[in-house]
Amino acid sequence: MNKESNNVLVVGAGISGIASALELANSGINVYLLEKEAVIGGHSASFCCKATDVCSQCSACVVPDKIKETVSHPQIRLLTNSTIRRLSGELGNFRVTITQKLQYIDQERCIACGLCTEVCPTDPKAIHPSFAEATPFSYVLDEELCLRFKGEKCDLCRKGCPTKAIKFKGESKEQELSVGALIVATGFDVFDARKKGSLGYGRYPNVLTGLDLEQIFTREGCLKLPASGVEPRNIAFIQCVGSRDEDHDYCSHVCCKYAMKLSGLIKYHNPDARVTIFYIDLQTAGKGFAQFYEEYKENIRFVRGVPVEILQTASGELEVRFEDISQGKVCRDTFELVVLSVGISPSKESWDLARTLGINLSDNGFFAERDSMNTNETNIDGIFIAGTCQGPKDIPDSIAHGIAAASKARQVLTESASQRQGNQGRH
């Protein structure tokens, strides 16, 4: 077997891409792990732990572990800030051209010492750590804030960098890789709640999305309103924002779980808080979840039906108008914080990537599987899909799907190699 046909390119270093890469690397296959951002882990790395006195099975703690293993694995080569430009060839012999954005900060050399941030004259700083949980933990340069990109000749950070990791000149790099198979694991975009204008996201400061809430918990360790810093006592969750509607004929799988787990966390931090969840159907199935629901049922108010309008009152509270089905009339209730449980949407880049790779998209915008029983395979032999780029999944399902893609990729590589050997034998 020639060496290159035994390499696999994993596109996207979210949790399913990482799971694929680790599984392949542990089976003795060399992996290129491509990531468009500077850091790996994707969405899953920004989720908060939702444990109360016991683990609530959100799987957020699995992610740092896997990231650590990935970074230190000798058979995984990380290619951050990179995207696919071109693809040619076929199973066992793909040639992929990838572009690596000009990196102002060389990740291999950046030791995250923070000297550059100290000397940066702008406010807010143009050069800063990407975020605390970020891996690799390195700094990023914000072109919009940096004085150099406004025509000035500031050179402070470059001069101050002790490892000479910063450079301003250069071009984006292109390189060609030879791989036997590809696994596409480009993940999802969170549904843009601004599209549901009547819910007021983006207009009212105290209407947040589930992801915002996760990030508040990660950053602050407890729930505080971003505008005022006070701890809200009356919170509503609205389910199915961007799932199960005219434009999205699928359930996002994760929102009921995270809404209930976050509610549990809020009640744990502040037992006096009132939490209401507006829902269509509660998705409480799944290993280790039904029993949590029994607990939540006691403390959380569940209201069937999804509100269509939120208004901000003069005092800054949020008035939610919803149909009380049991009474058959429109009711109003006010809350200090409304959380929109936004769903999983196909990634914006998937259309471009589908064209570059030649793989099909399904009609709801996710990558199309070959058939309903081969959810890892695409219309092209040797290109596999893993994780939420194929359809909504939670973290355990994404990991499982990633491992399954690795399994398929390994199998076709071995088989195509032995086939080729057979052919050579005959010649």
Added chain:
Amino acid sequence: MNNCIVAFCCEHSAYPAADLAGKLKLHYPENLRIIRVPCAGRVDLIHILKAFEKGAAAVMVMGCEGGACHHMTGNTRTKERVKYCNLLLREIEADGRLVAMFNLSPNAPHKFVGAVNEITKRIKESGR
């Protein structure tokens, strides 16, 4: 031991959480000494008692969240051991609350700092 706090930190949870607290530049008292262990379950009574013998103000054992231990039962077994240690301290008329088990996940730096602050509060309350 100049009133140090000794923290036995599981390398899967509390230790990375402490690192994250550092990256976020959170602050906690300087008298904290972290000892890295492969699992909270490795921490034995003798380790805790030796720390007190040497003059530690308090001992913390920090492991994964209940039900999410990498080694299934490590955190629960140590919790029992810590409880027993509580009793022992009380028997010699010391404040039993000065040894405590904390559960947290690797991405919970605030919980880590909260735990250190909590134990610091207990030390002050016990008058040491």
Added chain:
Amino acid sequence: METKIGVFICNCSGTLNNIDFDAVVKKVVELPGVTSIKFISPLCLEEGKKKMLSCIREENIEKVVVAACSPEFKEHVFREVLENAGLNGHLFSMANIKEQCSWVHEGDVTGKVVELIKMAVSRTRLLQPVKMNNFSVNREVLVVGGGFEAINAALQLSRAGLRTTLLEREAVLGTGTTELENLCGFDINAMVMEVKGDENIEILAPAEVIETSGKIGDFNVRIRKGGEEISRKYGALVIATGYQTKLALESKLKSDVNIVSQEKLCHMLEDPELRIRPRTIGFMLDFADENSRLPTLATLNNALAAKRKWGSEVYVFCKNVKVDSERIERLYQEARDCGVMFLKSDVSPKVAAENGKIKIEAKDIFLGEDINLTCDVLVAEECLLPAEETEALSSILNIRRDSRGFYQDENVHLYPVASEKKGIFFIGGCRGNLDLSRVLTDVSSVVVSIYKLLSSGNILAEVERVKVDPQKCVACLTCIRICPHNAIQLVRVDGGKEVAEICDLACEACGICAAMCPAKAITFQGYRDEEILAQVETIGES
């Protein structure tokens, strides 16, 4: 003679400016065992590593302490340097003077840094090398179960070049597949034929596991087949015993009314000789069991089929429709478009028999009205339960089950297919309620998980990192009982004494046994009592 310890200090390019490194060096120099101190910054980049390597070589350093950032992401970097220098990677400690010292405290922390380095040095003095070894493993796999997932797994494992035994309780394969699952075009009979024709797969049916022992790479399994008992060896075990269903029914209902299961309804739908087509059909869903993914799928499929084939009026009484699986939302829409009525309520409807028909009293939340309906056929709600043998087999295997009795402990680190015991895996319905695409994902996952363990015939592992001293062991069985990974077993040593022995392949180095052993017979290299206590004793010395 004391071993030579080299201390390498890195100030992260001068950013740890609340440390007086000259003072640190002065103090560290005095520590016993320390023969050289090098101040290299930044240590983790290529040039730093090169300097470190040449320093270890030139000064014949035998053990290393690195005082720098956290070991979390840099331990492997420095361990590699040690190994390049020909040292054992375990003869090494790190003092975390960045994330856990300089960055979290304001003001001068020189004293704490000295102490952290002292702690690391005192530990390092006691460290002993740990060797690696290749352990040979058996490449055969046992798959327990004869349903869809078991057959599929056996076929894929065989394709991956691993000899597989399929062990089924029933005499025929493929019967375990219940009608709750729509197999979407999979022909189970063809798969059974393929298994039978595969020379890499051996079928034992009807047969059952009566005893297992051993560990990954070397499981001994006693099997009862027919009247005789046979003994086999396997490298890994896959449990795929599926689930069973139970009708959630009030027992007082008369048996002459048409209350049926999903499976029975399927048979009725396929029966060409069925004379009377039911005009009204009711389904019950999601009242008795929250875990109703599969029953929802079956209900939607069967409701649609009844509507299309018989033109019946179909009512589905439910609490919630569980749509969090592939394509179910679409199926749900399709059913509604075809005229299947979904009546949602939080309380279970009342069901009574009346003149050979079934009377249902329900409340619909959306209509806000009471509904009285008479059905010809009622499809009862089905609850998913662990398969019958689950309890027995789990105690044979000595593995934990979840709170509902299914296989696999509810621990996020085990998902998707692992058990707490290396080499034993669970797939499909036996570990919880999974729809078909999740089952197939499980099958693929288990194949690669086993492939990476067994395919080469060897596993590289640490030798005797955790070890029982046979002189001290009193065979009290504590460690055997508490080891979460079942890595310890009793063996007879020379002289006939029985002692505990830790299997290097199965051990995951948690140290729980070392803490629990009442005779202190277990040592865990790197975390021995001496090494931990050395750190504890150093604290506050200065």
